[in-house]
Amino acid sequence: DGGITQSPKYLFRKEGQNVTLSCEQNLNHDAMYWYRQDPGQGLRLIYYSQIVNDFQKGDIAEGYSVSREKKESFPLTVTSAQKNPTAFYLCASSIELSDYYEQYFGPGTRLTVT
């Protein structure tokens, strides 16, 4: 089945450690996105990539880094510079249809940093 996979579902880290969240898609979509969601809040865009080897900062990129070496993969690194890393992280990809972009989301990774 086509879709987006994120692993792991739950991740625990100690403060001061960098951690990389995986996102893979087999939908052949060009664009990919990372969002962060805090309890009771909407999603906020961290980074997005329109094409391989290119990515742009979203609204809250500080303390995060990404790479896009392959079309299928868009890993997110939460660095020790991110002040409040505990959150639910969602990866998405999108396809341009005739007049709109539909975003497909993965199941998310819940990161807890203590």
Added chain:
Amino acid sequence: DAKTTQPNSMESNEEEPVHLPCNHSTISGTDYIHWYRQLPSQGPEYVIHGLTSNVNNRMASLAIAEDRKSSTLILHRATLRDAAVYYCILRDAAGGTSYGKLTFGQGTILTVHP
């Protein structure tokens, strides 16, 4: 990005229709209206989108005001599975740097009673 305003929460009974309102008084002529929903502990999923005319699909209907300053997502017969957070989002189809980006607000929490 143009802003949307939604009620924080709404309630419905199973098998009854639900009308979820969204105000977007600063909408521009090239903004599409998108609706996504997020089930508990999952990533959001696309529901419907429209520009000027009312739209129907297998999940829902979208009614757009003539002046486009508001819209209503209609679930014709709510089921327990429809309990979710519903997001009304404007996306500028003029593209450029916004590309497929979506800006999520806090959405409306829909509770469905059996």
